[in-house]
Amino acid sequence: MKTLIRFLLQNIPRKYLQRVAIAGSRLMVPFLKGHQIECPVCGKHFRKLLPYGYVISRKNALCPHCLSLERHRLIWLFLKRETPFFTQPCQVLHLAPEYCFMKYFSAVQGEGYITADLESPWAKVKMNVEEIPFPENHFDVILCNHLLEHVEDDRKALRELFRVLKPGGWALLQSPVDANREKTYEDRAITSPEEREKHFGQKDHLRAYGKDYTDRLREAGFTVNPLDYVAILGEDLQKRYALPQNELIYYAEKK
Ligand SMILES: [Zn+2]
Incomplete structure (x- = not known):
């Protein structure tokens, strides 16, 4: 299997x-x-x-x-317990939308829920995150889960995400981060799927983020402090919900 x-x-x-x-x-x-x-x-x-x-x-x-997957269950619990996402109507941009979320998010947010992706057949809007076709200060919430490691210019994408978020809005900006790495490892000369897998852990990853991932979010303007939400939930719930061992929550605000 x-x-x-x-x-x-x-x-x-x-x-x-x-x-x-x-x-x-x-x-x-x-x-x-x-x-x-x-x-x-x-x-x-x-x-x-x-x-x-x-x-x-x-x-x-x-x-x-x-x-x-583990990370989706963690995000779900965080949204449910720590944010008004399921109780307050808002304008939501959900990038690279995951199948497991869409039905539920759409039911809660209705017309305000916009899914977007470059190639996913599920997404309402076909777009490149480096050039988001929405005006500034448009969304209350942005959900961007494990996408930035696939994007050519992630700094530009982050500036775009910050631009379209309303002041007072927030984004969940989840990416795989290697806690053993201080600095993000990237090299534009590495382009083949085989080499990318060897260097960055997956055939379509363009970098391996290190602990400076948070700095990259802050550079774009976000206020963010990584949160070990799995530790806050505790070992019993980690097992009960089969949550990830090493994923922090990046709840990023536009203040
Ligand atoms: Zn399920």
Whole structure:
């Protein structure tokens, strides 16, 4: 199973991956019934979740019902418990929208919920995050989850995100950050998928962020302090919801 999932992840183009994943993972639901793990996104319970990972397969990662991963469950819990996202109508820009969130976010925010991506078949607006086709001070909330490591000029993208956010607005700007790295590692000469995987951990990653990721967000104008929300939730909930071990929350405000 692990090998099959890794093969599919590495060989099916990203834009088709979710369709294939939805069909395949739903077939597994009857075999994973149980009560040990709860997916906070879809509310279903399982004995265990599916393994998932491009290079190293992680156990208990993918919800077979809604396709949430560890980081999605963490974001969901943060939004639900720490922000008014689910109770207050607002203008939302959701970049590189994840399938597991869209149905729920759209139901809550209605017309104010805009999904955007360069190639995803799910997105309402086709756009490059380096040139966002919206006026300044337009959105109350921006959700940008694991996208910036794929973007050519991430600093430009961050300036664009800051521009279209309203003063008083906030953004969740999640990226994979290597806590063992002080400085972000990037090299424009590394362009082949194989070399990118070797240097940055995935075939379509253009850099490996280090602890200075926060500085990059601040450079664009955001006020941000990384939050170890998994530690705040505690070990019992980390296991219950199968949350990531190493992901901090980057709640970035435009003050
Ligand atoms: Zn789920």
